[in-house]
Amino acid sequence: MPDSQEQITAEIVESHRVYAKAREESGQESRHVLRDFAPYRSSILRHPKQPLVVAGDPEAVELTGPVFGVTDVTALDSDLTRQHVGEPMGERITVTGRVLDRAGRPVRGQLVEVWQANAAGRYAHQRDDHPAPLDPNFTGVGRCLTDGDGRYAFTTIKPGPYPWRNHVNAWRPAHIHFSLFGTAFTQRLVTQMYFPGDPLFPYDPIFNSVPDEQARQRMVAAYDHDLSVPEWSRGFTWDIVLDGAFEGEHR
Amino acid sequence: MNPTPSQTVGPFFGYALPFPRGGEIAAGAGALTVHGHVFDGAGQPIPDALLEFWQADPAGGRGGAPGTLRRDPVNGAILGRHGLDFTGFGRVPTDADGHWTLRTRPPGGRPYIAVAVFARGLLHHLYTRIYLRGDVADPLLDRLTPERRRTLVATEERPGVLRFDIRIQGDEEHEETVFLDFS
Numbered sequence A: 001m002p003d004s005q006e007q008i009t010a011e012i013v014e015s016h017r018v019y020a021k022a023r024e025e026s027g028q029e030s031r032h033v034l035r036d037f038a039p040y041r042s043s044i045l046r047h048p049k050q051p052l053v054v055a056g057d058p059e060a061v062e063l064t065g066p067v068f069g070v071t072d073v074t075a076l077d078s079d080l081t082r083q084h085v086g087e088p089m090g091e092r093i094t095v096t097g098r099v100l101d102r103a104g105r106p107v108r109g110q111l112v113e114v115w116q117a118n119a120a121g122r123y124a125h126q127r128d129d130h131p132a133p134l135d136p137n138f139t140g141v142g143r144c145l146t147d148g149d150g151r152y153a154f155t156t157i158k159p160g161p162y163p164w165r166n167h168v169n170a171w172r173p174a175h176i177h178f179s180l181f182g183t184a185f186t187q188r189l190v191t192q193m194y195f196p197g198d199p200l201f202p203y204d205p206i207f208n209s210v211p212d213e214q215a216r217q218r219m220v221a222a223y224d225h226d227l228s229v230p231e232w233s234r235g236f237t238w239d240i241v242l243d244g245a246f247e248g249e250h251r
Numbered sequence B: 001m002n003p004t005p006s007q008t009v010g011p012f013f014g015y016a017l018p019f020p021r022g023g024e025i026a027a028g029a030g031a032l033t034v035h036g037h038v039f040d041g042a043g044q045p046i047p048d049a050l051l052e053f054w055q056a057d058p059a060g061g062r063g064g065a066p067g068t069l070r071r072d073p074v075n076g077a078i079l080g081r082h083g084l085d086f087t088g089f090g091r092v093p094t095d096a097d098g099h100w101t102l103r104t105r106p107p108g109g110r111p112y113i114a115v116a117v118f119a120r121g122l123l124h125h126l127y128t129r130i131y132l133r134g135d136v137a138d139p140l141l142d143r144l145t146p147e148r149r150r151t152l153v154a155t156e157e158r159p160g161v162l163r164f165d166i167r168i169q170g171d172e173e174h175e176e177t178v179f180l181d182f183s
């Protein structure tokens, strides 16, 4: 018998309460996600139970990382509305921001990858078989390299929310999946960008797997009216900060 | 600065992140094959995991090279590595059996290939290492118990073919893979 939304919401609220109490007592803020977050049922058997082992090697290979260049992307990759013969259905948007390391320095010339559902909330993926229309003019995959300021920019359509089977009546808030590289393999990040004011936030166990409210807000883009283009597109900004040690960090 | 939190790669990365010959960091004479399964805490193979590999080149160089995706400027198709540069980066989704295969050359310097594990259900990726041999002095291996150490060392099935299984969560019969903290 699948769980109800009421059950999942109760578990989320309890988990956040436990976190808030621990934060108050220890003064320690959690800046990341909890890998062990039972309201997201698929995480139960897919998180390690042993503590992570500190690598503790200043010469670790992971302190360097893969590089990408102009041969790895094409100009059309960053405009998800122009990858087919016709225009996709939906609200045209631009999403831009900077990729920074934890010291606030721009990550330059690195690969940013995105993927998302179409305006109806359907992925161009065989495993997404829920009854919303596919869009022949939208695949939902983009790539770009960050520029000299660490900036990325995509033109796309606003993805729709979509149902999933974590529990009865489970709906994901609209989101764009992001994959990011830093200068070191330790800085690798895969995350999701959300849209401001989504009414589905309190119901979603994935969004709420980040226990700290301020940390959750760092996954939410801002609407930026100055980036909107008259009679064409609405603009969103979202900066991304990569964690993890890297070679030369303390120089 | 405060970091952006991680979120799961979800079930639908398969049409976006994998690319042709993603698991062929190097091919031809001198290349070895490393392969294995990814398992969950019930001992079941995970068919929707994505593995990334990063390693030094055979001379120990850690600079990598661009061109892992290398695109066709005519139609945008992914041509992949041209085989002259050693890009050091590989990416492989598990198949329906939870199995993956990597072809590469052994790294110079430190004797391991770095691995990042992503999967549906995994909210933040995990780092581990494939040590190509176990009889080495290593700052990480030397701090682990024999049971834990074994999870990081590939076993030779036959010359040129190594096996390396990844257990995201241990069960009664199987040791959980050692995962690393680089914060």
Ligand SMILES: [Fe+2]
Residues within 6 Å of the ligand: A117, A172, A175, A177, B010, B012
């Ligand atoms: Fe999604």
